[in-house]
Amino acid sequence: MSLVGGPLLVVVGIALVVVTVGAVMGGPRWGPRWVGVVQRTVLVLSAQVVALVMVGLAVNDWGSFYGSWSDLFGGSTGVVTTAAGGHSAWDESHAGGGAPALQPTHWSDAKQYTQKGELGSVELAGRRSGQRARALIYLPPQYFDAADSSARFPVVEVFPGYPGEVQQLVTRLGFPSALLDGIRAHRLRPMILVMLNPSLVLPRDTECTNVPGGPQVVTFLTQDVPADLHANLRVTSGGWGVMGQSTGGYCAAKLAMMAPHQFVTAVSLSGYYNARHDSTTGDLWGGSTKRRDLNDLDWRLAHLPAPAISLLVTIGSLEPGIEGLPGAQQFIGLVRPPMTARLVVVKNGAHNFHDYQSVRGTALAWLSDHLGAAGSQQPAFQAQGRQGDPQPG
Structure with a gap:
């Protein structure tokens, strides 16, 4: 699944909902009291981790900082040195x-x-x-x-x-x-x-x-x-x-x-x-x-x-x-x-x-x-009617 795009965000979003609901509800109640405490702690931590992942994926999808899993983890980039x-x-x-x-x-x-x-x-x-x-x-x-x-x-x-x-x-x-x-x-x-x-x-x-x-x-x-x-x-x-x-x-x-x-x-x-x-x-x-x-x-x-x-x-x-x-x-x-x-x-x-x-x-x-003509450093074109330029600082 691609690192950018909607499908991965949807999957992680569903996971976030599931673990958040589990954390709020406390998860299944079985076994000794300490087991329930451990379960709830794991669910709360999982919800936090998934939330951070969700934010990171959303920011990356907006900015295209990493385009693939290999870019993120430093593997093959599709660029070859020959x-x-x-x-x-x-x-x-x-x-x-x-x-x-x-x-x-x-x-x-x-x-x-x-x-x-x-x-x-x-x-x-x-x-x-x-x-x-x-x-x-x-x-x-x-x-x-x-x-x-x-x-x-x-x-x-x-x-x-x-x-x-x-x-x-x-x-x-x-x-x-x-x-x-x-x-x-x-x-x-x-x-x-x-x-x-x-x-x-x-x-x-x-x-x-x-x-x-x-x-x-x-x-x-x-x-x-x-x-x-x-x-x-x-x-x-x-x-x-x-x-x-x-x-x-x-x-x-x-x-x-x-x-x-x-x-x-x-x-x-x-x-x-x-x-x-x-x-x-x-x-x-x-x-x-x-x-x-x-x-x-x-x-x-x-x-x-x-x-x-x-x-x-x-x-x-x-x-x-x-x-x-x-x-x-x-x-x-x-x-x-x-x-x-x-x-x-x-x-x-x-x-x-x-x-x-x-x-x-x-x-x-x-x-x-x-831009110049071939071999020239002189402008070859002058734009017309330009509007909306920011003011120079």
Whole structure:
């Protein structure tokens, strides 16, 4: 039974009712008095445990923090680490010249592609890094325009937080739907969304790092994913964007700063800008202070030339500490030309999906305005008639 969804909640809910009624009624009365005391104690404790499990499952179902039992207990995640030289499962699937054979979802059927676009799933393989990851890819309606079948589209890589699920970028944050609405209203340019989890070896949080002797996550996301998409889709070779929430926000800012030749713009939704080291990450730097510094975005801005990128930083006013509003303000204060940045503070905002959604339109508009043409760092499109942007802090 799946860890997320209604069936498990129903089963646990029934169990909660049963043990709660048993605890209230005292259970069957038989045997010595001490037996009854033990029975009732067990029933009360069981009711409490089941209630906690019920709350945990409900919160996980709402937030999609763990998508499967293997995610929860650290087993197989469906992401495979391979030796370099692997090839994508879709390399041979679009010899006809159209869109590759993405594994279909319920987003749309083939007859609706020219109106809604396509949302499909595919495995991306890393020739340089040896990593693999499954991604959800959204192709806008314009991709299927027969009158302009040679057009190439800029790409935005989109990341959830840790240990979030890629699906929540669709179900909770609604990025494909919001992009489609913006395209139809002529507020947003057509772009391809590549939604994938940057935590390639769950349950470990690699913080989008090339770990010495371990997963080469920066290489996968900045070189392998672009190469795989360029070989299989009509995408521009540069001028891409990258966006993420929380840990995904740190990844987005970090990848743009490290690979400005590929990513000219980025959006960090409640991200942070320091190099994290805790029980979920382990040693990401191989004991090297230099490696740690190079993965600390404040340090990079203070000690290295600023990259020619544009960055949107959003944060809730109630998010505290170095990973909250004070940390975001500190980072913004270090930005200097040719890098540009804007800080948007969500009034009374916190670290949750509701507040990410409140800046979703601003984030997509920023990307639309700042995505470049192939090989360019200049905007190729200016949105029109945008409304409802939160005020910058």
